[in-house]
Amino acid sequence: MGDGRRYVGAGERRVRLGLRQRLAGSARSAGPEEVADALVALHGSDPATVFLAVGARLADATRTVSETERALYTDRTLVRMHGMRHTVFVFPTELTAVVHASTGLTVAARERATLLKDMAAAGAPDAAWLKEVEESALAALARRGQATASELAEDEPRLRERFVYAAGKSYEGTHTVSTRLLKVLGVEGKVVRGRPLGSWTSSQFRWAVAPAHPELDVAEAQASLLGRWLAACGPATEADLKWWTGWRVTEVRRALAAIGARAVTLDEGTGFVTAEDEDPVPDSGEPWAALLPGLDPTAMGWRERDWYLAPGIRPALFDYSGNIGPTVWWNGRVVGGWAQRADGEVVWRLLDTEGVGREAEEKIRAEAARLQGWVGDTRVTPRFRTPLEKELVAGA
Template sequence: MGASAKIRVTPKVMGRLRLASQGLLGGFNSVEECVSAMGAMQAQDLASAFWAVGQRVSGAGLSKVLEALENGTVVRSWPMRGTLHLVPPQDLRWILAITTDRSMRSVATRHRELGIGEADIATCRDLALERVAGSPGMTREELFKIFEAAGQTTSAQRGIHLLWILCQNAWLVQGPPAGAAGKALGQQLFVSFDEWIPESKVLDRGEGIAEFLLRYLRSHGPATLSDFAWWTQIPKAEVRAAHEAIRGQLVELVFRGTSYWLSPATAALLDDGVPGSRTVLALPGFDEFLLGYTDRSLVLPAEHFQKVVPGGNGVFKRMIVSGGQVVGTWSRSGTGSGGTGRGPGVELEPFTPEGLAPAARRSFELQAAKYLRFMAS
């Protein structure tokens, strides 16, 4: 199927195409391959991010994903939208070079309210770099104590904003999990960016936006340019210019009068029927399958949105996905097996009163078991 082809599709296949693009119908061979292909993966909640990777990497357990974070082959930072993501370490510097200025402008008023000026930033930068240099890293609390001793208050979120600024400017980065191999999936140590990531890929702004856009559309397609502009907060004019440079490597689908873009490999699935019509998945909250788009209605009908994001409070519940559509939510029911009759250690909350069909329920029980094995391995 040529890259210039225009293909019209029905709504029911759009979600399954996204499953295929995101590695949820086949998967990647390693944690590093997964994160690199996705470009960035939502990681505000670390446990959810690890399971998002686990669902895309064949045979991976929690220990394998933790190992990537501990070894620095994957890093967690704030590359865009002021939100933590997993990113390839070699790409973080050029991504920040694209996004940091706009991110800083978006919180300028808040920083003025907190009394954060250039001199404060310079003081905290020098203190932090002096203390983390050559060390395994320091926790957030340890750095806060150092800032406080120098007269830099860290209350009222001022401390976390200061650390965010140091990471945005590629002076610090979050490194290995703190504690016993991060088993509690809590905090990470802050380390020197240059020491933790000694080699970075070099791209100028135009090249970087084009690379980021291409990676996004390949891994999230079918998606729109507006989806990417929202995802990264890169101005639409620059997104459109980048698209002109890479559109020959993509396929266009027209849906309801809007152009969606995806890789030729994913578009080729349309020739013989898009797989995944019977696939049932237990996805984490905050998964890119839903969160990675400005318009989520293709896979989650508007009438059910509040069931995934109650009150629109920004907290996304774990999702049951069937045939490429979100059909319910799920939660842990404990650390053991059984107890509910609804799968080992998992509670289902389907959107409809009739619930999942028997075959879909059996498939979900296998997913629940897979999740529990992942968390224990």
């Protein structure tokens, strides 16, 4: 290219994706900690996504549930907490301080201010009262180890008090103090979600006191997080980085400068890689297929997705809020979607058949059988349902 920058085409980006996202067969991981470390973060808005995303990347998927539960609830090497874009993720525990400082502090201040404003508008008690309830609830949680909101309210009854939110508006509702306060405490990094009440697909979580972590400088934490993500997902555009982090563009640019990121040329324009990642990544020729869950961190990893997801098939794979559903991948591209029917059968449909021949279909079929094998008797319904997923479940 005339500007001296290296051009990184869609083909090389797909090779990088297969290797660094642990999807190519030779790149699969030994355990959930390796998966989370490689991806930086696992989407946790839908609890099942965490397990399905891990299982798709393990060399031995039969250990998915037991090993992921061990990491989350026994060893605590993985933590479910709020992160980028005010979304729940699962992070390696050693990354919690970085996430908290780089993305959580700003959101936390806004959330607490909003809660206090809503309570004041409803004539509820003031900030001093809320602080007293908060300290009492945290002490009760520390004594119990893990607890639901209802269990904490047995120790601190004021958590049950209700106030009207957005009175007179179309979205008016009634919230308990516990519902809003625990959310704020989660964003502030004081509590995290613990073991669910049900199976690994359950969204009814207990709460636990967050692991202690040092308070980091915000700019340094942002540079650290962006560097880790760029190593896993680069090259990426400035728009990708801003979207994934939820930061202001000035913060993204400051972090890029801090890590000495290198500019490259993409089909979308200027992209960035880490200083250690400028060399081309050769294609080994290893073909791979994957069935990834809704909200998978790879499918949701970039704002600009044309290089791995054809625009024409998007309407079938996304819900109305922009959440991606279960996807079928072939050699770094989304080529279709999948679903699990009531009888447990994993079914799939191709939407983009370019370059998808007999070998691809055989490998996709093998991945569907692999998934169905380790999921067993569990039935998984995505939290955010998409047109294709609904059609496949209905047998259409």
